[in-house]
Amino acid sequence: MLATGCRLLHASGLGRLLAPITGRRGLVFTLHSVRPDAGTQGFAPNRHLTVTPDFLEHTILQARAAGLRIVSLTEALDHAQNGDPDGPRVCAFTFDDGYRDNLIHAYPVLRKHEVPFTIFVTSGFVDRSSEIWWEALERIVRGAQSIETPIGERMRTLDASTSERKVRIYDRLLHWFTQELGEDSQRVELRRLAGIHGLDLAALADELILDWNELRTLCQDPLFTVGAHTHNHFALARLTRARMQEDIAAGMDRLASELGVSPQVFAYPYGFEAAVNHQSLEVVSQFGFRAAFTTHPGMLDGTSDRFAMPRVSLNGYFQDDVIVSQYLNGAPFPIYNTLRKIRDGVIPRRSCA
Numbered sequence: 061m062l063a064t065g066c067r068l069l070h071a072s073g074l075g076r077l078l079a080p081i082t083g084r085r086g087l088v089f090t091l092h093s094v095r096p097d098a099g100t101q102g103f104a105p106n107r108h109l110t111v112t113p114d115f116l117e118h119t120i121l122q123a124r125a126a127g128l129r130i131v132s133l134t135e136a137l138d139h140a141q142n143g144d145p146d147g148p149r150v151c152a153f154t155f156d157d158g159y160r161d162n163l164i165h166a167y168p169v170l171r172k173h174e175v176p177f178t179i180f181v182t183s184g185f186v187d188r189s190s191e192i193w194w195e196a197l198e199r200i201v202r203g204a205q206s207i208e209t210p211i212g213e214r215m216r217t218l219d220a221s222t223s224e225r226k227v228r229i230y231d232r233l234l235h236w237f238t239q240e241l242g243e244d245s246q247r248v249e250l251r252r253l254a255g256i257h258g259l260d261l262a263a264l265a266d267e268l269i270l271d272w273n274e275l276r277t278l279c280q281d282p283l284f285t286v287g288a289h290t291h292n293h294f295a296l297a298r299l300t301r302a303r304m305q306e307d308i309a310a311g312m313d314r315l316a317s318e319l320g321v322s323p324q325v326f327a328y329p330y331g332f333e334a335a336v337n338h339q340s341l342e343v344v345s346q347f348g349f350r351a352a353f354t355t356h357p358g359m360l361d362g363t364s365d366r367f368a369m370p371r372v373s374l375n376g377y378f379q380d381d382v383i384v385s386q387y388l389n390g391a392p393f394p395i396y397n398t399l400r401k402i403r404d405g406v407i408p409r410r411s412c413a
């Protein structure tokens with residue numbers, strides 16, 4: 061829906077016309093994985109989380125060409141809260157979870173263009189004690205010829221021999237993991253499936269996720285800022301208040317002891333409405349962060365709730381100039397957010413609650 065809206069705004073010229081109003085004070089981009097083979101065809105259910113280094117570079121150049129100043133996340137916050145509304149707009153780059161390819165493929169691009177950046181680190185992934193389950197599930201389903209899947213009240217072994225079947229099975233398992241199982245049971249089931257299908261979860265984390273030494277190396281660069289992203293990457297809205305506090309505190313403790321930092325910024329795991337409820341905003345606000353970021357799409361302005369800040373995801377399916385130009389204009393988001401509220405039949409009091 062957002063991509064179609066962007067194309068209509070571009071084709072009609074309306075996006076450019078609205079930009080002086082909708083562009084606000086700028087925006088914060090969210091990325092996850094950055095690697096050259098991001099255009100993988102066939103079964104690649106996490107493709108939306110991956111963009112190419114070329115696209116990242118292009119987006120940096122496009123933002124600057126559109127007159128935005130690329131700044132650190134804390135400078136972007138300063139600008140959103142206290143900046144000159146008539147001054148240049150700003151843009152910040154953030155990367156969630158701590159993918160190793162951020163160092164290998166994104167960092168050279170960011171360094172070349174002197175772009176400040178924040179990685180929101182999930183400390184349990186770096187410790188290899190917690191599982192990046194969506195990547196693991198993709199590997200399991202990709203490699204399986206058949207797989208146990210919950211259908212109705214019982215588990216059934218389904219044929220997973222073609223890409224089409226794998227897509228359907230992955231979607232079913234994703235629903236089971238995120239909406240039927242609790243957050244702890246989700247990881248128990250993941251480990252069980254990994255055992256059955258011979259996937260080494262520690263080796264997968266070594267392949268995909270930065271280690272503490274790599275993060276320490278990044279910390280020496282003033283362009284880099286560490287953000288907090290919990291220890292286990294649980295959807296906070298699905299935890300009790302005590303478990304939320306525990307998982308955020310555990311993440312902060314590990315970042316302090318391994319990197320000697322106490323992050324000023326936090327990103328909610330997943331960041332969408334179902335993962336971030338009012339209680340999680342309250343709990344996060346008690347940790348002394350300057351701000352907390354969702355993945356609710358929108359631009360920066362002085363009126364945003366600083367514990368429910370919007371960000372704009374760069375989606376692997378839509379790596380093109382037209383989409384980015386509309387993101388920079390800011391025109392798609394008020395329209396998109398209004399349509400979603402109408403569709404959902406609710407107008408939340410806070411932007412992500």
Ligand SMILES: [Zn+2]
Binds near residue numbers: 289
């Ligand atoms: Zn995340």
